[in-house]
Amino acid sequence: MLAISVQGLGASLGGRVVVRDVSFDVAAGEMVALIGPSGAGKTTLLRAIARLLPSSGKLVAQGQPALVFQQHALASRLTARDNVLVGGLGRIGFWRAALRLWPRADMALAEASLARVGLAGLGERRADRLSGGQRQRVAIARALHQQSRILLADEPVASLDPALAEDVRSLLQDLARRDRLAVLVSLHQHDLAARFADRLLCLEDGCLRQL
Amino acid sequence: MRWAAWIIGFIAVQAACIWVVQPDLGRLWVGLPRLAGWIAGGFPPDFSGFGDLAARAAETLALATLGTTLAGVLALPLALMAARPANPYPALYHPIRTLLDALRGIDGFVFALIFVAAVGLGPFAGMLGVALHSAGSLGKLWSEALEAADPSPMEAARSAGAGRAQAAAVILLPETLPQTASAALYVWEFNIRASTVLGLVGAGGIGQELKNAVDLLDFSRVLAILALIVAMTLTVDRLSSALRARLL
Numbered sequence: 280m281l282a283i284s285v286q287g288l289g290a291s292l293g294g295r296v297v298v299r300d301v302s303f304d305v306a307a308g309e310m311v312a313l314i315g316p317s318g319a320g321k322t323t324l325l326r327a328i329a330r331l332l333p334s335s336g337k338l339v340a341q342g343q344p345a346l347v348f349q350q351h352a353l354a355s356r357l358t359a360r361d362n363v364l365v366g367g368l369g370r371i372g373f374w375r376a377a378l379r380l381w382p383r384a385d386m387a388l389a390e391a392s393l394a395r396v397g398l399a400g401l402g403e404r405r406a407d408r409l410s411g412g413q414r415q416r417v418a419i420a421r422a423l424h425q426q427s428r429i430l431l432a433d434e435p436v437a438s439l440d441p442a443l444a445e446d447v448r449s450l451l452q453d454l455a456r457r458d459r460l461a462v463l464v465s466l467h468q469h470d471l472a473a474r475f476a477d478r479l480l481c482l483e484d485g486c487l488r489q490l
Numbered sequence: 491m492r493w494a495a496w497i498i499g500f501i502a503v504q505a506a507c508i509w510v511v512q513p514d515l516g517r518l519w520v521g522l523p524r525l526a527g528w529i530a531g532g533f534p535p536d537f538s539g540f541g542d543l544a545a546r547a548a549e550t551l552a553l554a555t556l557g558t559t560l561a562g563v564l565a566l567p568l569a570l571m572a573a574r575p576a577n578p579y580p581a582l583y584h585p586i587r588t589l590l591d592a593l594r595g596i597d598g599f600v601f602a603l604i605f606v607a608a609v610g611l612g613p614f615a616g617m618l619g620v621a622l623h624s625a626g627s628l629g630k631l632w633s634e635a636l637e638a639a640d641p642s643p644m645e646a647a648r649s650a651g652a653g654r655a656q657a658a659a660v661i662l663l664p665e666t667l668p669q670t671a672s673a674a675l676y677v678w679e680f681n682i683r684a685s686t687v688l689g690l691v692g693a694g695g696i697g698q699e700l701k702n703a704v705d706l707l708d709f710s711r712v713l714a715i716l717a718l719i720v721a722m723t724l725t726v727d728r729l730s731s732a733l734r735a736r737l738l
């Protein structure tokens with residue numbers, strides 16, 4: 280079953296066309312790596328699919344995709360749990376969120392999301408007191424908390440040492456295999472992508488090209 | 491050349507100010523012995539009826555503290571509307587910033603003067619004056635802190651479906667707490683110093699005692715009141731510094 284279908288997608292940044300005429304599909308349970316050199320347009324393409332940027336062309340997605348940002352994008356003074364709960368803000372009203380009256384089901388889900396990424400018991404720790412690998416995992420847990428069937432990850436291992444990068448890579452692979460999420464990951468290491476992705480998409484100068 | 495232009499411009503501005511103010515060192519020279527005589531005549535300071543003086547000082551502290559709190563309540567929604575990442579109504583951004591500039595532009599002393607006419611003599615008028623002016627200052631400082639915050643966690647919340655105001659309440663406010671709390675403490679300290687003169691317009695506090703003593707040329711009393719003001723402001727400065735150190 281297709282989770283994302285992109286047909287002739289284009290996106291611009293500051294009036295400059297960065298992504299043009301891109302077409303591909305990602306199925307549920309599939310892990311696709313988007314590779315290409317820096318500046319190829321990988322981040323812009325992911326942001327367009329996450330609907331953070333206006334785009335042209337046709338984009339059909341099974342719900343709102345969840346995006347794991349390149350630099351984690353965690354609120355440093357919030358706890359790991361509160362950062363995860365941010366992923367569920369779309370489901371609760373303003374006052375509940377402002378007064379931190381998180382629904383019990385959301386709290387349980389946040390704990391489950393933290394456990395899923397191997398951070399059970401670290402919910403109370405402030406984000407700025409977590410290691411780089413733990414921060415990346417919290418960012419993934421926040422994306423999981425959105426309960427989307429589509430997970431987009433922008434260079435999720437770029438700032439990690441090889442051992443931590445391997446852990447995060449396995450986690451993403453597991454989310455595709457076991458949880459049947461459609462996972463689209465941008466990477467600039469071709470060899471790493473070839474080892475763990477089901478399929479590679481190569482982006483150059485904003486266009487997909489054949490490998 | 492650019493430096494020369496800056497220096498010439500600076501000198502020109504100072505010359506214009508001198509022309510307007512007409513500073514006269516001769517008059518200062520003549521006045522200094524008179525001032526020294528008053529200070530010498532003020533010793534020993536007159537602390538008689540200390541309970542009344544302390545009650546007036548407490549009135550100053552209370553009106554400045556309550557005024558700062560009310561300013562914070564007024565400033566919070568204004569600051570959120572005056573910060574681009576938090577404002578859910580972009581059309582109101584510039585009008586709100588103009589309102590904050592206007593509130594800041596009118597001194598608390600002037601507001602107090604107006605409120606004395608409106609609500610009568612006493613610390614309540616002073617508190618309202620402090621609150622209105624400080625709402626402008628706090629709103630401006632807070633909106634700048636909100637705008638300078640890292641935008642990426644807000645973007646992450648927005649991508650998860652959060653509204654702008656919702657994301658601001660959950661992420662921006664806690665993230666900028668050290669800056670906003672520090673600004674509030676700074677404004678509180680400032681208000682306590684500034685409130686010592688509100689009594690001159692009948693808006694309550696220790697300034698009322700100061701005005702009475704100056705009017706009666708009772709310099710022993712003036713000195714005692716000044717000593718009390720210095721002790722009060724130094725204590726508040728220390729307390730504020732300690733609180734700030736804990737927050738940062």
